[in-house]
Amino acid sequence: MARFIEDHMTDTTDRYRAPALDKGLDILELLAGIEGGLTQSEIAKALGRSPNEFYRMLDRLARRGYVTRVDGDRYALTLKMFGLAQFHAPTRRLASLATPLLRELSQRTRQANQLVVFDRGNAVVIAQQEAPGYWGISIRVGSHIGLFDTGSGHVLLAFSSPERRQMMVAENRDTGAPARDIPPALEARFDEIRARGYEAMPSAQTVGVTNISAPVLSADGEPLAAVTIPYLPLVDSEGAPSMDEAAAALVETTTALSEFGGCSSEGETFVSE
Structure with a gap:
């Protein structure tokens, strides 16, 4: 997971940044490599951010069918991209x-x-x-x-x-x-x-x-x-x-x-x- 953080830190030299899109893609790329899903807090920790930053993003990804809740409070990828x-x-x-x-x-x-x-x-x-x-x-x-x-x-x-x-x-x-x-x-x-x-x-x-x-x-x-x-x-x-x-x-x-x-x-x- 530490490797993921290192590889996905925001590039401050990027000329055309889209923070919200980056945040959503970071979540999808993180969950793609995790079996069993992660909680909101675990996602935030893996990405080096505050859990509150991800509430709306996770809600939208779930409503669009890209992630789903498993075991109560854990989020996992669905097969929508597949x-x-x-x-x-x-x-x-x-x-x-x-x-x-x-x-x-x-x-x-x-x-x-x-x-x-x-x-x-x-x-x-x-x-x-x-x-x-x-x-x-x-x-x-x-x-x-x-x-x-x-x-x-x-x-x-x-x-x-x-x-x-x-x-x-x-x-x-x-x-x-x-x-x-x-x-x-x-x-x-x-x-x-x-x-x-x-x-x-x-x-x-x-x-x-x-x-x-x-x-x-x-x-x-x-x-x-x-x-x-x-x-x-x-x-x-x-x-x-x-x-x-x-x-x-x-x-x-x-x-x-x-x-x-x-x-x-x-x-x-x-x-x-």
Whole structure:
């Protein structure tokens, strides 16, 4: 923390100073390197200032969704900046890179599929492939879907670190979704999802559909995205893959995407830490 103070002291020779902006950025940069958050007094001490100087700034950052209170009086970063980056060029590259693999997956399974990322409290569809036949479940690109009642949401939560999962839930509350904690039964299900490598659950929105979802992982094991097949049994299609066969093909696809190491064809990372 002493290193942070040394590196972030106000530069008195700076010609175009913006003290309020500097103060807000100092807070964000400080919290980015702290697990578990800091109190207002701890933030002030780390930055060499009076605690009263940060009350309004912390209030504004919280209201804009950049920080959130944890454990009562501690402030921690949310994933809002991560979410803002998601819809920058790296996410478009992710969707572009995934498209041929998702197209091949739809042909192999005869099912539609979607690529889903976490963005500012929601799971958001950023790409989708139609089923090759007459029938399939389609979700519009840009649709916001639930974190707690969809296969994509379960996978994004299950494969995230406990700290990141906590921030995702906090951001979900900030979007106006009903305030809730993760039930113990769902936490236990996350263990099963990680052990199996994918989620398979009845759709909460469409009768007769089973959502099969698997993660696209970054090099450090955090989920970049989820790929979901809304599996619809095809009773009149001889030789159509079974649900287990579709799940196996899905895992092969997400493993192939993960093996790119979270990098685009230009060698740039999809998501910056």
